[in-house]
Every structure is written in C-alpha cells, then in structure tokens.
Amino acid sequence: MSQAEIRVAVLGARGRMGTEAVSAVDGAEDMELVARLGRSDSLDLVRESGATHIVDLSVPDATEENVRFAVEHGIHAVVGTTGWDDERLGRLQALLAQHPDTGVLIAPNFALGSVLATAFAAKAARYFESAEIIELHHPDKVDAPSGTAARTAQLMGRARREAGVAPSPDATTQDPDGARGATVEDVHVHAVRLRGLVAHQEVLLGSAGEQLTLRHDSFDRASFMPGVLLGLRTVASRPGLTHGLDGYLDLGL
Ligand SMILES: NC(=O)C1=CN([C@@H]2O[C@H](COP(=O)(O)OP(=O)(O)OC[C@H]3O[C@@H](n4cnc5c(N)ncnc54)[C@H](OP(=O)(O)O)[C@@H]3O)[C@@H](O)[C@H]2O)C=CC1
C-alpha cells in the first residue's frame, strides 16, 4: 500500500473534538492517521510516527508548545485550540520566518457557517451604531470568551475603527459585577454556559429603529470536520501563518 501524502497526528485525540477528528481523518481516503496523543504523551511520538501534519485540538496551555514542536520539525499544523492571542501569534510568525516551507492554520472555528457569519459581521460592523456579541457554549468549555467571539469582535472592532465609527453608545457608569461582559476592541462580548449547548454565537448590530442579528449554531461537532479536512488538504501549499479558515476560502467579501 502506498503511503498517503498527508500523514496526520492528532493532539488531544481523546477529547470531544479530538475524537471526531480521529474518525474524520481515519475516514479520509487521502490521509493516514499515524498518531493519537493525549496529555501524558511525549511530543517525540509525532516525529517518530512520520507525521507530515498535526491537528491540534488540545488545551490553551499546551497548544503553543505543540505547534512550536511541529514547526521546528517541518510538520504542518492545523490548529483549532483556542488561546492564540496577539503575543502568541507574533512568536509563531517569528518562528515560521525561520521555517519558510512550513504552514500553520490557526482556525478559531472550523464550521463553514461560523466562518461566514464572522466575515458577514466584520463587513456589517461599520454600518451600525451599536455592536455586541453573545456566545453560548457547553459548560465544560475551559475558556471564555470563546476564541470565535474574540476573533469576531477583533475583526468587527478593527473594521469600525478603520471606518471612523464611534464606540457603541453605553451610558452604564456602575457595573460592579461585569454584567456588560468582556470588552474586545470596544465590542462587548457576553458568554453563556449551558448544559445541552454545543457552540453558538449571535452578533447583534443596532441602529435607530432596526437590528441585524447574525446567528450561527453548531448542534454537533460533525460541523467542524469538513473545515478540519480542508485545513489538512491546504496547509502545506500555504507556507507561513494563516489566521482563520476564511484564508483558504474564496468568500469574495
Ligand atoms: N476551532 C474549532 O472549530 C473548535 C475549537 N475547539 C477548541 O478545541 C479545544 C479542545 O476542545 P474540546 O475537544 O472540547 O476539549 P476537551 O477537553 O474535550 O479535549 C482536550 C483534550 O486535550 C488533551 N490534552 C491536554 N493537554 C494536552 C497536551 N499537552 N497534548 C495533547 N493533548 C492534550 C486532553 O487530554 P487527556 O484526554 O489526556 O486529558 C483532552 O483530551 C478547545 O480549545 C476548544 O475551544 C473546539 C471546538 C471547535
């Protein structure tokens, strides 16, 4: 049997997303699943398995070290794990400059609908006086706000700033318990954690007399798998850092 060109090690393989990714890679005819790593496994297993790609679906505290290891060994990385702030992204870009043939995709969300909703929100943000985000997730999620909400707010805030739009009006002077949520780039982000949910987000845009709501729902982690596979099939042909699966799509926005 000939060796597949895309030989994949899944990091976080026993987690909620990792389990799905293992099945998806296993079922893809053009890929070979060569390693499954958990918390207590040495990263040397990745190298020893002959992996050409990793999928990182671990935890925010581990993901930077995992990706660094991959890049240093010329292994392409598709990363769904959250926690990639500007500081980490900067360090990754500096590392990639020393490994110009290696590709990394940092994807805050692999679901196509979510990627589209974020792009629409960024496009619409400048046209409304007020903009807020509500993200809703399962209660076992370790971080808040979600990576998707943080990225959406960042892109919306950036678009508003570049268009010279004033911050959303807000007369609140007393909020001792943080009821107005987190603020990312001047966009308020509210996080709901509720048993029964998977991953959901609403972007609310308001002006006098009207509201635009952009809502996306992942009801099942199957929704993320086409994006994971697209990432694996594309990342080697896109050396350097790509932030967001939209970088591999032709959204024409
Ligand atoms: N981009 C996207 O579309 C999506 C991203 N996510 C993100 O993916 C991440 C994982 O989510 P989820 O699957 O729900 O989380 P889980 O807690 O279910 O899974 C995380 C897994 O990571 C493992 N782990 C911990 N440390 C390491 C390490 N150092 N190396 C390898 N594996 C490690 C844990 O291992 P062990 O089993 O050994 O304890 C656990 O199985 C989160 O950051 C989440 O926000 C989630 C959904 C979609």
Ligand SMILES: O=C(O)C1=N[C@H](C(=O)O)C[C@H](O)C1
């Ligand atoms: O932890 C999750 O479940 C999810 N994490 C990602 C995030 O923080 O945005 C993607 C999706 O929302 C599911």
